[in-house]
Each structure stands twice: as C-alpha cells, then as structure tokens.
Amino acid sequence: MGLSTPLVLKPAEVAAIQPGKPGDLVVLDTSWHMPNSPRKAREDFHESHILGSHFLDLDEVASPHPLGLKHMMPAPQVFAEACEKYGIRPDSHVVLYDTHGVFSSPRALYMFRSFGHERSSILDGGFPAWRAANLPTAGGEPALPERSSYPVPALDPEAVVDYEGILVNEGKDPERDPAAFIVLDARSQGRFAGTDPEPRPGLPSGHIPHSFSLPFQAFLNAPSDGQPYATLRTPKDIRSSLEGALPSEHLQAILEGRRPVTASCGSGMTAGILWLGLRSLGAKAAIYDESWTGYAMHKLQEKEHKPQ
Template identity: 30%
Template sequence: MSNVMVDCDWLNTHLGDKHLVLLDAFMLKIVGKEPIEYSEFITIPGALPLDIESDFCDNQSAQLHALPTPQQFTKQLQKLGINNQTKVVIFDNQGIYSAPRAWWTFKVMGFDNVWVLDGGLPAWIEKGYPTSSAYAQETNSGDFAASYSPDKVIDYKALLSDLNNAQQLLVDARGRARFNAEVAEPRPGVRAGRIPNSVNLPFASLMDGNRFKSKQALSELFFEIGASNVQRLVFSCGSGITACILILAAHEIGLSDTILYDGSWAEWGSNEALPLAD
C-alpha cells in the first residue's frame, strides 16, 4: 500500500480486519467520462454506502457540491461506526472517480487513516474477487469528531487575491475543450472559459483504463505543467469533484502541498464579477 492507495490484493487480504471500514462512495451523475454501467447492483462484500451528493455535501449551501460541514461529517462518520483507530478504504464503481473526493473530504476534516482502492470496483471484478448484491449494515456507532483543516481548502476571495502568486499553481481538471471555452458549460448560467493564470490537466489524462497511470507517467504530467516549480498546488474542476482525482494523484507521487478550490468553475463561472482568462 502507498500513502494514499491500496490495491485489490491488499484489500482482499484485509477485508475481515476488525478496524477496517470499507466505503462505496458513489455519485449518480458522472461528468467528464463515459460512465461504466452495471446491469444490476454490485459491490464489494462488507462495503457500506456513502452517497457523496447527500451524505458528503452541504446541500444547505448555495455552492454546488460544497464540502460538508464539520458537524455533518461527524454525524456521518459516527453513523458509519468510524473511530480514531479505524482504517478506512474508499472505492467507487467507476474505477477512480468519486472516491478521491470522499478521501480528500476525510483529509480536510482531520481524518488521515484513509486510502483509495486503486481501480475501484472494476479492478476488483477483474481480479475475480467475490462480490455482493447488497451493502453491509453498520450496527455500532463511532466516536470520531471532525477537526476542519482550512489550509486544505480555498474560497474564491482568497484565490482571487492570490492569482498572481508565483509560488502557487492553479490546476484545472476539466477537459481541454471546456478549459479552452471551445464548448458551452454543461450547467445553465455558467460562463465558458477559465480562471486567469490557471493551467489544464484533464483528469482523464491521468488514467490508464480505470486506474492511474504509472507513478513515472503521473510525475511527467505534473512536471509538464510546472508543478515542480512552485510551493503549492491549487486544484479546480467543474464543481470540486474531479479536482480531487488530481489531488490524489499528486499525493501518490509525493506532491502533498495541495489545496482544493471547492467552488470550482461552477462558482467562478457563475459570478460575472470574477475575471476570465484572456
């Protein structure tokens, strides 16, 4: 296992561990890739459900896919039976798509004992490991309490005031056509374009099938955008979900000074007062 990921062989060996909690972090709408569709429900044995869009988003916020509040996060983790000594492994049914968002949410809320399953459910099925047609049910309550880390998230005001910081690189995970304003945004009322001084690294470019490319290939992609020349990396996307795929990849290759612009383009592109790149 790496600092941020485990493979299917490791998970299969440790499925019965007393302190392991396995989470299936799912989203109903997949944007930016061709969705993997299943003819019937399937998951990994022992997995608990984690609905990103309802359990792990603050739906009282005007911001699309806003991170949960610390109180909401605490309530969800206690419901899932998670304690400070728990080891959490997160996967999704698309390979690597929504699991990184859940992983980064854990990190933002002060829980570090968390990993993502490399290749997710597709890799698990490919390995021929057992599957289940139903989620497990947690019967114990956990006692973990969130401790929010503001240094892992940035809002549009702070980002705007720091756009010309030479020691910061703003990386956009959207596809090139959206980044270059060659196509309209999928969300009504959102302008086409990009944030000034941002660079593009489409999350799909990091993938080899349903899992990440090799560490060497990932390192080369980050090197090409200038990631090794700055002190910190800020990540954006459409609404704060796929930016976390880039954050996970950055940590996988040792780039750990990472920040999420949670509002992302859904927020920036909707605010006429915020500048667009020329």
C-alpha cells in the same frame, strides 16, 4: 500498514487486510456520476457492491452552499456524524472506491485526509478491478454496523480554497510572485478554452485567470480492452504529465514545497484526482471546492448586480 497508510491499494491488498474487530476496516462505495449521466450511483450499489461495504453519498454528506452547489466539503460535525453512522472510529482504516475505476473516490479520500483521518486509501481500479479479481460481492442494502463514536475533527485550513482566496490570487502574477498559488484545472481542454460547453445548463465555459489546463485523465491509465477500468498512473508518469502542463520552474517549486498548488474542475469532484496525483509525488495540494461552477456563478451574479 505501519505508520503511513498508502493513498492507493490494489484489490488483493484490500482483500488481504485482516481486521481484528468490527470497525478496524470500513469499505465505502463513494461513486458519483456527472449530472448528464443516466446512471444512478445508489441503484448501482444495490445491484452489486463489495461484500461488507456501504454506500456514502458525497452529495448528502456535504455542507449546504448559498449557490446550491453539491458535494462541498462538509462541516466537521457532519463529517463526524457520517463516520459514526458507518461505524468508523478515528483509528479505522477506511477504503474508498467507485464504479468507474478511479473517478470520485479521490474526492472522498481528500475529504477524509483533510479532516486528519490519515488511515484512509482508495481502491485502485475501484469496483471493476475488484470484480475482475473475482473477489466477493453482494447485492441489496446491507444493515448498518453498530454506531461508533467519532470526535468532531478539525479541518485542515490549507486544504480548501474559497472564492475570496481565488480572487486574491488573481491579483498576483504567478510568473513573478512566489506567494501566488498555481491553479490546475482538471476539466477538458475545450471547456478550459471556452470552445466546448459546460454540462451544466446556462453556465459559460472558460477558465480562472492564470490557471493551467491539466485534464484529470492525464493522471490515469485509461480503460482498455485488457483492463476496462481506470487506474492511477505511477508517480513517474504523473510527473511526466505535470512536466507537459507546467513551466519547469513551477513544477520544481511545487515538488520542493515552495509553491502552493490548488486543483479545480467543474464542481470539485475530479479535482480530487489531481490532488491525489500530487499527493503521490509528496506535494501538498488544496482544492478550490466550488471550482469552475461556483466561480462562473459568482461572476454572473456580480455582472447582474454591477451598476449600469
């Protein structure tokens, strides 16, 4: 792979990797489904998965959150223990996939890269693309590999934005203050505008002040009859989507590294798709880990405790 590991690999590229010894290549199913979905990711894995892969539950490999939020960025020790469980070494090439095509695997890649594990990629098109290529699959629960040793890594402090950071940014005018970061919201435009309900009961819709709507589908080639799974769009097409969502001066500043950008969504999952698209353009992006669910819950709590 050379010094720089690709963010995205096609099924044939993954199949062509020839590991020299166990742990050189580790493939993980990182599928996740929305709360209102009838599908169960672990059950899907048991039914069928890439031969030799293991299932990484993004809700289990996460730090506890005071608001009860799921799949938050894990503590460094938790991340290291998960790597050891699956035989991952610091020099392992980790390939992450999901059963949608491209949905939750970018969030997993964001986690690995934020902890400095640069030898990590997603499988473009995920498990559906793997099957379409007639590559080997298996069912059941595979035996875990020999446990590895993974030193506790440091988390990139610029990778994760918290609620306090969002509040500080709200006090800045992104049109005039170059220190203000740009917030891109990956949810649907209806949820962003507050006209469609959130999938989580009791949570109001709406958006973070000064944020921009950019539904995550804008960075994906949608499933079609000829290709019934999502894939990541080309950098050129991703840039075109950004041009339609942002003022030109904001986009230019982001691409030149002069303006920070933070991706948000409902719960920090599909924000990973925006993060991946930005990374494919060479831009460094953060994720507001709590995203709209955390933001709205904080606001509801503040309203309840506000003196009358």
